[in-house]
Amino acid sequence: MMELAQPHLNRATVHNKNTGKLENAEYRVSKTAWLDDDMTEDKGRIVRRINRRMEDATELSHDYAELDQVNNYGMAGQYEPHYDMKTLRDIKVQKLGPSEAGNRVATLLIYLQEPVDGGATIFTDGGARLLPKKNAAVFWYNLLPNGDPDLLTRHAGCPVLAGTKWVMNKWFHVNDQIFTRPCDLQQFKREKEAKLYNGQYTT
Template sequence: MSAYEKEVRTYEALCRGEDAIPIRADDRLVCNFFVPHPFFRYMPIKQEILFADPKLVMWYDVLTDEEVSEIQQLSKPRLRRATVKNPVTGVLEFADYRISKSSWLPTKLSPLTMRINERIEKMTGLSIRTAEDLQVVNYGLGGHYAPHFDFGRKREKDAFEIEYGNRIATLIYYMSEVQSGGLTVFTRIGAKVKPIKNSAAFWWNLHPSGEGDLRTRHAACPVLAGAKWVMNKWFHERDQEFRRPCELERGTVEPDDIF
């Protein structure tokens, strides 16, 4: 069985809710109140650490129903079929392995988008100056995104812009409950994230050394019933030098990988 076939089997099993990769008990997997900035002193974030290494966290009640409704209204007229970057040509194109509609919301589009971006900066401790605009994604029935990395690979054409660097981290807001399906799954570590309305998942795509973390390969499972709304925020390396300083690590050089 090829590595690709093994990953497909793991992906499908995780999407069914199975523990395809055993996860050991870890006392670092805790729930707590998180105060990343004085702004949250009197209303700390409810945090759950889903996976310790690589660190994958879930933050609960970081949006309101009213904010979600307004975001959806802002995005609906802008929704278009989602595209992916061809790793050989660098051209954006449609692909059967990503079925969804997406729209981009500029930071200064409305008071709400400005407020959310300010909150994101306080929650993550990362600069949004080099981050991408908010991307709203709607997955209808059967909508999915097969296993992929959020960061650019070295051998890919135009993987990332020198001015902004690679995608250092990902924040995903979940803006709806899904009747069936729609999990976010990590095919190399076996982690599963269930969409819970008004929550957000956060993880680092790169090691502190700047090398891509292959363990962050993830997928959006097919929606079997209902619809799934998410909002992505991708952060880039530049302007994060003093927020997440680079450091030397062993074993972080990106090996050859068929994916």
């Protein structure tokens, strides 16, 4: 995935809350590439195989998921505290992905390469600190079962102090998850789903 991403890397962008447009920001220092499963020949087959594995691991439908985003964090690369989902339930949520995809219900973060030092993922309000480990993955729900944003998912990528960190994000959207994660009326119910798939971290 790193090799596939390298020719397509560009400076990471963020959505401007006021204009809705993509722009560079000082609080996100990295390079990113988006990998499509429609890529030609072997490249597309690799991406499709990875997508199937992510779908199996999370039990979430891939139909309304975003493309695989590969991120390269060099020296001092970091991402200040942020949410992956929209925190306001309004029409802007629909613009996050495919038409009528809805908000980002869950995030799967895979560490492709660990840095020599630094680069931890921290949940500023949830009290978790995860050190990057190659081939490990972290999964969490961004929305509560009733569809409201889970504000404990605010997280950050700490600065890389030495070496290089590579990660891949997969964002699943709420649409088409009705049978895998049905709506629940308990507003503050949280499922203990976050885990490192190498077995070193669970909640």
